[in-house]
Amino acid sequence: MASPSSNPQIHLSMVNVANFVSIKLCGESNYIPWKTQIICLLQSHDLFGFVDGTIQFSLQTIAPGDDDDDEPKEEEKGEEMGNEEDKLQRKRNDGFVKGWIFGSLSDQLLQDKAVHKLDSAREVWLVLEKLYSPKSQDGSSIKRAESTESKRDYSWYLPLYRASLSGDWKKAEEFLKRDEEASRAQINSLLQTALHVAVGVKGEKGKHFVKKLVATIKNKEDLTIRDCLGETALHYAARFGNLDAAKILATSYPRLLDIDCFDGLYPIHYAAEYGYFSVDVFAYFLSVTKDSAPYTGLKGVRLLYRLIHSDLYDGKSALKELAMKEFTFLSGSHLNFWQQLLYYCVPVKSTSRSRQRRPNTNDLENDSQMVKTKYVRIYFRTVIKKLHTLIFGVLEIVVPPLKHIRKKKLIHHNAVKYAECLCEKIETLNDKEVDSIVSRPLLDAACYDTYELVEIIFRKFPSLAYCYDQDSKNILHIAIEHRCENVFNLICQMSQLQHQLMVSVDSSGNTVLHLAGKMARNKLNLVSGPALQMQRELQWFKEVKKIVPPLYWESLNGEKNAPYVVFTDEHEKLKVDGEKWMKDTSSSCTIAAALIATIAFAAAITVPGGNEQQSGLPIFSGNIAFIIFAISNAASLFTSSTSLLVFLSVLTSRYAEEDFLHTLPSSLILGLLTLFLSITSMMISFSATVYLVFGQKKAWVLVPVATMACLPITSFVLLQFPLLVALISSTYGAGIFGKKSNLLF
Numbered sequence: 001m002a003s004p005s006s007n008p009q010i011h012l013s014m015v016n017v018a019n020f021v022s023i024k025l026c027g028e029s030n031y032i033p034w035k036t037q038i039i040c041l042l043q044s045h046d047l048f049g050f051v052d053g054t055i056q057f058s059l060q061t062i063a064p065g066d067d068d069d070d071e072p073k074e075e076e077k078g079e080e081m082g083n084e085e086d087k088l089q090r091k092r093n094d095g096f097v098k099g100w101i102f103g104s105l106s107d108q109l110l111q112d113k114a115v116h117k118l119d120s121a122r123e124v125w126l127v128l129e130k131l132y133s134p135k136s137q138d139g140s141s142i143k144r145a146e147s148t149e150s151k152r153d154y155s156w157y158l159p160l161y162r163a164s165l166s167g168d169w170k171k172a173e174e175f176l177k178r179d180e181e182a183s184r185a186q187i188n189s190l191l192q193t194a195l196h197v198a199v200g201v202k203g204e205k206g207k208h209f210v211k212k213l214v215a216t217i218k219n220k221e222d223l224t225i226r227d228c229l230g231e232t233a234l235h236y237a238a239r240f241g242n243l244d245a246a247k248i249l250a251t252s253y254p255r256l257l258d259i260d261c262f263d264g265l266y267p268i269h270y271a272a273e274y275g276y277f278s279v280d281v282f283a284y285f286l287s288v289t290k291d292s293a294p295y296t297g298l299k300g301v302r303l304l305y306r307l308i309h310s311d312l313y314d315g316k317s318a319l320k321e322l323a324m325k326e327f328t329f330l331s332g333s334h335l336n337f338w339q340q341l342l343y344y345c346v347p348v349k350s351t352s353r354s355r356q357r358r359p360n361t362n363d364l365e366n367d368s369q370m371v372k373t374k375y376v377r378i379y380f381r382t383v384i385k386k387l388h389t390l391i392f393g394v395l396e397i398v399v400p401p402l403k404h405i406r407k408k409k410l411i412h413h414n415a416v417k418y419a420e421c422l423c424e425k426i427e428t429l430n431d432k433e434v435d436s437i438v439s440r441p442l443l444d445a446a447c448y449d450t451y452e453l454v455e456i457i458f459r460k461f462p463s464l465a466y467c468y469d470q471d472s473k474n475i476l477h478i479a480i481e482h483r484c485e486n487v488f489n490l491i492c493q494m495s496q497l498q499h500q501l502m503v504s505v506d507s508s509g510n511t512v513l514h515l516a517g518k519m520a521r522n523k524l525n526l527v528s529g530p531a532l533q534m535q536r537e538l539q540w541f542k543e544v545k546k547i548v549p550p551l552y553w554e555s556l557n558g559e560k561n562a563p564y565v566v567f568t569d570e571h572e573k574l575k576v577d578g579e580k581w582m583k584d585t586s587s588s589c590t591i592a593a594a595l596i597a598t599i600a601f602a603a604a605i606t607v608p609g610g611n612e613q614q615s616g617l618p619i620f621s622g623n624i625a626f627i628i629f630a631i632s633n634a635a636s637l638f639t640s641s642t643s644l645l646v647f648l649s650v651l652t653s654r655y656a657e658e659d660f661l662h663t664l665p666s667s668l669i670l671g672l673l674t675l676f677l678s679i680t681s682m683m684i685s686f687s688a689t690v691y692l693v694f695g696q697k698k699a700w701v702l703v704p705v706a707t708m709a710c711l712p713i714t715s716f717v718l719l720q721f722p723l724l725v726a727l728i729s730s731t732y733g734a735g736i737f738g739k740k741s742n743l744l745f
Helices: 008-015 028-044 074-103 107-112 120-133 137-146 153-168 169-176 179-184 194-198 205-217 218-225 233-240 243-252 252-257 267-274 279-288 299-308 318-324 335-346 361-364 368-398 401-426 431-447 453-458 462-466 475-481 485-492 495-502 512-517 521-526 530-547 563-570 572-605 624-651 662-693 699-732
Strands: none
Touching: 028 074, 028 120, 074 120, 153 194, 169 179, 169 205, 194 205, 194 233, 194 521, 194 530, 205 243, 218 243, 218 252, 233 243, 233 252, 233 267, 243 252, 243 279, 252 267, 252 279, 267 279, 401 431, 401 453, 401 572, 431 453, 431 462, 431 475, 453 462, 453 485, 475 485, 475 495, 475 512, 485 495, 512 530, 512 563, 521 530, 521 699, 530 563, 530 662, 530 699, 563 572, 572 624, 572 662, 624 662, 662 699
């Protein structure tokens, strides 16, 4: 064996033992896998000699010289000093090895067997080997092992293993008739029982198998048999999301809910970790797990962490993770109009089961007609709901995006359920613990505009609305600073809360109006074009100014700046970019409008077909197509001229900050609308001219002409119409501010 690890002590103290040893030794059942992992850990650091006896560390290993009175030579002094330092290092390393072994033992084993009183790592190793190694069991155990040697060969249980995997109860029953003890036997190298394997089979087949198998187990305590990781069959049911199996096991032996695995995790932890798309499973475990152990201390923190991610060491609670994942809620999905329409129509299986009160005998006797009417109504509603689900099930096959939207809606529903379940459990803690767990996720939710989570927390913990971050910013400050209109609207509809939050200042002396004056660069991309971005910033500043008392309009912050000064300084570059964008857009549209006006004027002078020589009237003056040509050509000329003048006024505007709020957007809206009408009128005029000159009164000529005339109109709609809609919506629409909830306090 090599000499003990030459790595410095600080290196061994920083070793993360959990990366090597994931098992807590609790007895004979998991001694072999535990031993394997410990050996890997020790060998990787050249420390295995401390347990197999090849490395000695005793300070008495070097005998003194024969003549104690003789002075040692200089080189002997140096060698002796080196030996002493080496011995001390070995003793320290032995302490590390012993500590690693103690850390991988269960609390019960460490107390009962008194191994903590042993002096060296080798003594601890030998005692554990004597107690739990299969080779060193007592005589009765050896005798039992010999008598069942053939059954200990896992190939004996292969038929039962296959039947459990497939949920085939007939074959399993045949095997259990030959071997009655097989129902509690560990049938593979992972020390799983047939029940461990069977809970992985879902549906009626798996439910039937588990129910029958549990019925064959006479001693219900055998349901607590663990695998090599200390997991019971209920742990497996929670991991696989098998609600039917979980109910059967928990009902048959409720103590299963209170048994943790070697990592200290309860079945509810697994339900939280693996049940994201099956919230019913987690909700069930939450309702039946009455013991406080999974919800308190480190285990309670682990439960919170595992609700969203399996990483137990990332330092984020489940609520905080929910708050930071804005796409898990509807408010962060940013659906377009059509997606929103489909979203509200797509049915999703409700995670909460509505409970209908069953009428008792007196109800039936007193008012049987009313009860019948009630149940007819419930039946009719159920039929409509199932029909609705069936229709959308068929539509999902025809329209694939529907499936994606339904999945997204399911995620949103489950996220709300998770948040509600978490808050219900956190309610049982004291105020200090609640504040430490919930305040940071609340502020994060405000930062990401996840108003659904904010509303849930407000309902459960109203006092947390007044919490602050490290910069003394409250939830209203954060919502305004990050331009989170949903959270802002939610707070503004609560008058008492709004008035108390809006008058506070942060650590830099900024009021809410100062924060509204600062530019939120991360939210500028929500609208297209610098001009619309400037308009959105002005709308925020004006809206916040409405709720702030006039006394604070001119208040100075820590840098001695008033709110409007902060706004001007922060938005100076955006204002310049907005001016450039407006001028570029107006210049391009001016050219188009001038070109259309020229064409329309020329068409009015040279009418299609020419004029009669005697009267001077147009030849086609009596034709309906000519009347359409005259009207559309006139409309094209007038609208293009109007558009031209409007865009010229935009080019010559003063471009003050206030102009970006209404004046400039209104001018741009009018210019684009008239330009669109002029293009449409020009195409109609051109189509009528083609029909008059080349159509020869044949109606079918209109079809290809009209189709081709739609191309430029369609191009304008696709390229410029979204901008026009955005301008109209932001300038004259309902806006981003308004009521978000019925929550009032």
